[in-house]
Amino acid sequence: MNDSMKVSQKELLLEKISQRTLRVAVIGLGYVGLPLVTTFAKAGFRVTGVDIDQNKVERANKGESYIADIPSSLLRELIDEEKLGFTSDFSALDEQDAVIVCVPTPLGKTRDPDLSYVLSATQRIKEHLHSGQIITLESTTYPGTTDEIVLPELESTGLRVGVDFFLAFSPERIDPGNPDFDVHNTPKIVGGVTSDCTELARTLYSSAIEQIVPVSSTRVAETAKILENTFRAVNIGLVNEIAIICDKLGISVWDVIDAASTKPFGFMKFLPGPGLGGHCIPVDPHYLSWKLKTLNYNTRFIQLATEINTSMPDYVVEKIGEALNEQFRSFNGSTILLLGVAYKRNINDVRESPALDIMQKLKTKKSTIVYNDEYVPSLVLDDETLYSQPLTQELLQTADCVVVVTDHSYYDVPWIVRDAKYIVDTHNVTKGYSNKNILRI
């Protein structure tokens, strides 16, 4: 292909973007993918969501949302306007001009990156890759993934990056449950393999998202995302350690944080809690550690923060033990009521939730575990399915210890404080109460 044809390929894509005739596919319709398909469809594109999970595809096609931040009415509206459709048939990629990958990037059993989902999505794209396509990867991953893993696979078709197809990395920054920031108004980083890749990806995203931040390479984009999440993991690790320190000093960590937060510069408020959860903060820093191990470098901050954060469920169980001790009771035979099992407030995600670790530890100690979480009707713990119990006065009064694990906003704190025998509060929701039967971390 000569230079003038290269320009026309790029120009054609730019024209399709500006006319909204560009067809967009999103692979992986989870917490990231589903909001993204609606964002592009709302911007006027015809969007196809692709997922291997038949159940999700069927539900989405019926206009039934399974992600709390996306109303079913929005899905139905966009489907009715023929802006949105869902499939598990990858041959739909033949008709797409842009393909955006939002598949999971978890850790494997040995806590190493598990890129199997990215690899399998890349294989499927490769089978349908054609000239004049923009491919972007959004899944959080270690620096080098786009260049070293995705690119060679796609170029093995004989098509050339920056000439026939355009490849970029653009990390998703979605914050489930955040009422102020969604995909549309969160600035989006874009780093392409070539400058044309960056330009096309930037133009594509800028037609649906308010602010785009182009960077010099895919590696910069990949590393920026991991820096953001490592920054959170390390600062949460620090404040969790400060919580343990304050406990030893006999002072309230919450008072200390409130006081420090009055400094108008140079301090950023992070809060302690029962441990890290979700698909991102506890996982992503390990992608960086793993990559750096291959370069013979030990990422010490990540290691230390992980050590502290993963010890927090033990710390909570220690506090539950203190609460039981005060009542002359042991773990064995006591009923412990967990309020909230989602990894953070007002969402339904229990992935990596510290509640699961706390439950596991209580189970080993032979306590009876009961939980309430209106966002999580059931969960599986060691092959056993537990169901959320209605939060009644009787339930509160029968529990030997009530543990606030997630600070969902629907909890009526004054009522809980009045009726619970003993409370372990991991989020300071009982701020202002000086009752002797409340232990805070």
Ligand SMILES: NC(=O)c1ccc[n+]([C@@H]2O[C@H](COP(=O)([O-])OP(=O)(O)OC[C@H]3O[C@@H](n4cnc5c(N)ncnc54)[C@H](O)[C@@H]3O)[C@@H](O)[C@H]2O)c1
């Ligand atoms: N959840 C968040 O808050 C968040 C925020 C920013 C970034 N991320 C990153 O975004 C990526 C996706 O996360 P998520 O939370 O949306 O995951 P998720 O598990 O909610 O959704 C992923 C979807 O991909 C589908 N899938 C897996 N393999 C597939 C394949 N080969 N082809 C088609 N579909 C496939 C799954 O069935 C699932 O529906 C991860 O890398 C994550 O780290 C997540």
